[in-house]
């Protein structure tokens with residue numbers, strides 16, 4: 317009996333293994349409509365045309381299913397119809413970097429197959445697709461393959477044209493999507509923003525099919541001058557996968573920026589100072605500002621990395637974030653790429669005027685009446701004016717007071733390179749006005765939050781910006797004198813132990829030596 321049961325189980329398990337990944341259960345269109353009307357219309361609209369209530373708040377916009385464009389598919393570039401498995405995967409897993417959620421925790425497999433059947437109806441996809449992506453013989457990643465991929469990536473500006481030389485998407489042209497909405501090339505160093513993962517096979521597929529409804533072209537199309545062979549596409553895929561950032565990624569556990577003490581030295585006031593490299597970076601998520609009066613939903617900046625150093629006089633903070641555009645009002649090239657009207661790029665640091673007693677933070681948006689905040693706001697400048705740093709005190713959105721940054725001793729300096737801004741801000745630890753300025757002290761957890769503006773994206777300005785939640789800044793107590801004291805203590809103990817050992821060893825053999833040593 318037992319054996320038969322086991323055998324049965326094995327057969328079932330084997331059939332599951334073989335069948336389920338490739339076997340698309342025929343979905344039920346009517347059931348699919350029921351689920352769609354309940355779960356999907358809010359974004360995709362009753363008619364599937366992408367005009368749900370949330371549409372104007374979303375970037376990228378919800379897909380218009382009547383267009384028949386599917387971004388993540390494994391059918392060939394000249395085949396419009398996706399495989400059912402492709403649509404199923406996006407419904408199950410969602411599309412990172414967009415509002416499209418994954419549904420696997422709310423819906424059953426059958427529900428999702430029913431949805432696949434229903435959304436295909438909008439584009440009148442009735443037949444099964446024929447042409448599939450040809451993967452040939454996959455090329456495993458290796459330093460050689462990556463090097464060849466890099467060459468092909470850059471050759472004739474093949475990918476660089478849109479994704480930039482470093483892959484960060486530093487734009488040199490303006491791109492549009494299928495509903496003529498503004499789109500940005502992917503930052504290839506941030507795999508968590510890929511709609512369909514940065515596994516080399518997925519990247520190979522995207523390069524082969526292109527991304528429908530966007531300007532990302534197919535490199536398998538023989539009509540393209542920039543076409544790549546199968547082997548070349550594997551090299552490029554391996555190269556792109558190798559671009560993934562390993563440092564400066566968000567780690568939810570890192571909530572404290574630890575500022576190291578620089579004994580006696582001058583603080584680095586330039587973003588290019590090499591000493592920054594020795595500090596520990598902490599990276600935070602930037603989310604659109606939606607609590608103030610004018611809410612903002614279509615951000616382009618998504619993370620910011622912060623480092624800090626201090627000495628006995630001042631504190632310096634380095635803010636670093638990928639921004640595809642250097643936004644310089646008045647500059648012809650910058651204006652061409654930007655949404656109109658172009659604004660300056662910017663970054664701001666928000667700190668409480670008074671360090672809270674317990675680990676309590678000021679009100680999230682710009683402080684409140686009882687817990688005011690200092691805001692240091694750097695702007696990148698225009699064609700005719702230099703960068704600036706302003707200082708304001710705020711007790712909430714309605715009560716904002718401009719201060720004199722120079723008087724407080726606040727300075728800032730920025731540099732833009734290869735799609736990344738790096739801005740240093742320096743301020744004295746203490747000021748003459750403790751009523752209105754934060755007085756920095758060692759060893760206390762100081763709440764700190766950041767905001768960033770991309771002046772080329774949706775004219776980000778004022779309350780249209782991205783921001784972090786509150787984190788902590790800690791000036792690590794100076795350990796300057798400690799190591800010396802400790803070294804002396806340890807040396808003393810060690811010397812004492814040696815002496816004791818020498819005495820007792822000597823004592824065992826020649827007791828008379830004792831008195832000699834004692835008098836020496």
Ligand code: HEC
Pocket residue numbers: 352355356357358359360370374376377378379385386387388389403406407411414415416417419431435511
């Ligand atoms: C909160 C808004 C939202 C909801 C709710 C939502 N979607 Fe989406 N969906 C999006 C957005 C935005 C995109 C486009 C992402 C892009 O273009 O990169 C998208 C894209 C898609 C795609 C296209 C996949 C591809 O490869 O291009 C499918 C299929 C899809 N959604 C199905 C569904 C289904 C089915 C539901 C309901 C179960 C649903 N969506 C609910 C926002 C939403």
Ligand code: HEC
Pocket residue numbers: 376387469474475476477478479491499500501502504509510511512513519522523527530531532533535552556
């Ligand atoms: C004409 C501009 C253009 C060129 C050339 C281009 N891309 Fe793209 N690429 C884009 C855009 C735009 C997107 C984002 C599409 C979207 O909005 O989903 C993108 C997205 C991607 C993605 C993200 C896939 C995902 O799952 O999200 C990868 C990977 C990629 N491109 C690789 C490449 C490689 C490799 C090359 C060169 C072989 C290349 N691209 C050439 C415009 C371009």
